[in-house]
Amino acid sequence: MMAHASKSLTQAVDLREPSGWRRSKNQIMTVLMWLAFVIILIPLGFALAEVVSKGAGVISWQFLTNHTIPPNVMPVGFGGMGAAVVGTLEITGFASLMAIPLGVLGAVYLNEYGGKGILARLISFMSDVMVGVPSIVMGLFIYVIWVAHFGYTGLAGSFALACLMLPIVIRSSYEMLRLVPDSLRQGSYALGASKARVTLTVVIPAAIGGIVSGALLAVARAAGETAPLLFTVLTVEQTNSNLFSGPNTSLSLQIFANAQSAYTGANARAWGAALTLIAITFILMIVARIITARFTRFSR
């Protein structure tokens, strides 16, 4: 009706308001966009509620420190995640010790030394591609080049996680270094500082907020990974605090093993481990957010 009116030239056209069908279409599309957001909230809400409600009943100090048990008929109260908590912390921690400094250095090369050269462009491009390499391929790779010769250790798991984290840290640090204004570098050069000194004492400190929060997000992602650890650390029941010898275990591996079990006790232990793991990753993410908000001096 309104559509007919706007087509007819003899009648006055209301320029302030679009015609009925056009307006309805616009409204339908806006509703659909909101609907997309609501649809994605549903699984997130349900999954988190489930993890919290089923995990909270299981978690206790005893659960967090007891040795792990294989997924078996034992009811809740037996076994715990002690070995897995220690394993997750040491494997992820050592992977971070390797990947974060190397990643930041790589980003320094890309932004401070490589310039627009062909090698820097290639590395930048390939680190982007490497972010997309599936984590299970990293696990297979470390299995082939390390585990097959030196056996299952926490260290091998750290290597696999470090391969996963390296390109993520490079990308996020590179983005942050790019935001540091050139006037800072020029000012330091004018004072006679060498390039290494300028980078270490001026450029990196100026971008440290973004670098740290990007690195923490990479750590959070690595802490939750299962696939790279499957064929690198194997599994173990007693806490193995030695990263460099003997098999180890992690929260994610314990969840994977217990989720496949048909026993309710094992499933309950999986929920408890899931809540512990989610708590660790969320704490890392929140710390990263706070650091970004507080210390980002040069932001977009």
Add this chain to the structure above:
Amino acid sequence: MSAVTKADPTTPAGSANALNQRRPLGDRGFALLALVAGLLVLVILVLIAFATAQQSTTWFSTAGFSGIFSVNWDEASNAFGAMGYLYGTVISSLIGIIIGVPISVGIALLLTQVVPRRWSRPIVYVIDLLAVVPSVVWGLWGIIVLVPWLQNIYLHIASAVNGIPVLDALFGGNAVGGASFFTAGIILAIMITPIITSLSREVIDTVPAIDKEGAYALGATRWEMIRGAVWPHSQAGVVGAVLVGLGRAMGETIAVALVIGDSDQVTSHLFYTGASIASVIALQFGEATGGEFRSALIGLGLFLFALTILVNLVARWFVERSSRRARGA
């Protein structure tokens, strides 16, 4: 512009050569260290390709081309035809893309075009939360909560479409179960939404304000403005984002391994059990003690590596093209 001499801001101006000659050892050492760290990316990628290729030659030479691409994976008789797993990878990630892309692009448009800046931040936090939930937790929720729940729905759908030509082949059948290609696709859709959303949002954010204002000035509604000004500009970039999501979906391992059911079959029935390349590596590597079995699984890893590298290269090409267009516009 041409009158201004352009000095490279990252190196000291003036007689750079003289300065270089007196560069202290520590300075050169640091430059070398940074270069080595950068080169590590290339070294690791080459080593992955080389090491996995070397370990999988046993499989390639014994099974041969036709053996590899057959639907016959039976470790008892040393037959390792991987077609079923290739099929499972493609089908489950396609379902993930078909469900996930409208949702992701919808949220990206919502964030950039509908919601005011200060309200978009909480939405971004929620989407980030989705990305931080570990894969294995999605798998745990999937196998214990989602699979039994979906099983009922699948059975209802299967009986409803019984006898209808195409729908019966897709959603019907008598072996319908909760753990299936489709459940894996749903979980993948949830998991790839954050990455597609954030990448498309970045692309859509580069649409010049003047294009959008021009569309509004011509009397367009917001949707018409999105169709006429935002979409043509960001099309290539969004395709790139979708391809990155596809790469993630194909490589996703643990969540898929828990909900897809682990069986080697090529079927049109989406509610039947299947397996993907990544899931079969995760589930079978532990028991693969025989040389050829292990070699076949590592070969599958090489396939997956090549496939995701290819998808990501194409994705980068699309993103690059869109950003070049954005600079040109």
